[in-house]
Amino acid sequence: MSLRAPLARILGHGAARDGVGHWLTERVTAIALAPLIVWLLVQLLSLPAPDFRTVTVWIGAGCNPLLLILTVLLACWHSWLGVQVVIEDYVGGFLSRSSALLVSALVHALVASAGVYAVLRVALRGAA
């Protein structure tokens, strides 16, 4: 018979308290992304030309910078959560799993900030 309390045996082995938050955030970001993705796809496919001028004018026009930043941020958030679940399901071993999760988190943070910075830079160039 072990003298360890049942609580001590399960602590640190995952699935505590924040699972619902993760699940819910994945859904909330999905719902928020749905209209944005339709908007982005329609916009990209109807760009009249792929050249620098057309694209930068489009990025800066009207509400486009706002919608682009929202799309990039929500897509990165949603992607980070989804990739995390995939890593947790298929990557075994503490070290490789932790490294994969860390790399994914950092890359998603980098992509999110790069996207926001790029949109602002293009949009504000005209305003300055």
Add this chain to the structure above:
Amino acid sequence: MAERPMSPHLTVYRWAYTMTLSILHRMTGVALAFALLGLVAWLVSASMGEAAFEALVPLLMSAPGKIIAALAVTALIYHFCNGLRHLAWDLGFGYERADARRSAVLVVAVTLIAAAICIYLIFRPDTGAV
């Protein structure tokens, strides 16, 4: 890792095409993470000035570039449609086997039609986009 009970492994179940849709949702999701990287790289190149951006354009407009764009758009449309199916499940709808199979067929049909339209637009000779 501590010893924990395992749920029955996937391979014990008889294959049903709804399982293919399930794994495709994951695969397209991971693929879209890379597509997002591509989209942001495109935005960053636009922010770096005309020379950097125009250097990328021939690459994007080449046949391989358009094929990758077509695959990404198809993955996006599939993940979008099947995502709506998942949201319906989350609200408690469509769990019956017949319903799940019908919604699977619907997702595949809508994806094929929408992707076909988008792929036509991508490969349309006189257009530039994507």
